Amino acid sequence: MYADNVDTIHTLDKATIINELRFGNGINHAVHAGRRSDFALILSMFSDDVRDNTPVEQIDPPEVTDAVLRQRFExxxxxxxxxxxxxxxxxxxxxxxxxxxxxxxxxxxxxxTPEPLTYLPSETFDLPEEVYHNLSGHQRRQLAETKPRNLMSADIYNQLVVAQRNYQIQTQA
Known part of the structure; x- marks a missing residue:
């Protein structure tokens, strides 16, 4: 009995009853016959979301950007x-x-023709001059690099040992 009621409820949920168009003449007959309970049941199954009941047209909002507004108001x-x-x-x-x-x-x-709000030093990578001039040459060089450096390989120690052994072999030969 419980399973039948659950199946009925799920069937009603899947029916997507939104308005009276899905019922045909059922709501009209319930009103004319005075069956208040049928009328109330049918109304309770309607969707209460106004977006389901009202035809809504998609409105594309106009593009409002700073440049468009500046051009419009000159x-x-x-x-x-x-x-x-x-x-x-x-x-x-x-x-x-x-x-x-x-x-x-x-x-x-x-x-x-408005002036800029602030005059910052140029070629200091957006750092104040006193900070930029306190950087070491290596740090300034790193700021100037545009592409990332290659990382050191993970087997650097093995390469160093091999290079040392090759050097020792060359000096003994």
């Missing part, structure tokens, strides 16, 4: 965070504007 490029080789002439132009026409002119020039 905005300048953002103020760079750090200096690069092109930022030094910009800074010199701002200084000239300040000396020629005062602070309002320098501000206007800055708003039109």
């Amino acid at each position: 905005l300048q490029e953002p103020q760079p965070l750090r200096s690069d080789p092109t930022s030094y002439p910009i800074s010199a132009r701002h200084a000239d504007m300040f000396h020629a026409a005062g602070l309002p002119s320098a501000k206007l020039s800055h708003y039109l």
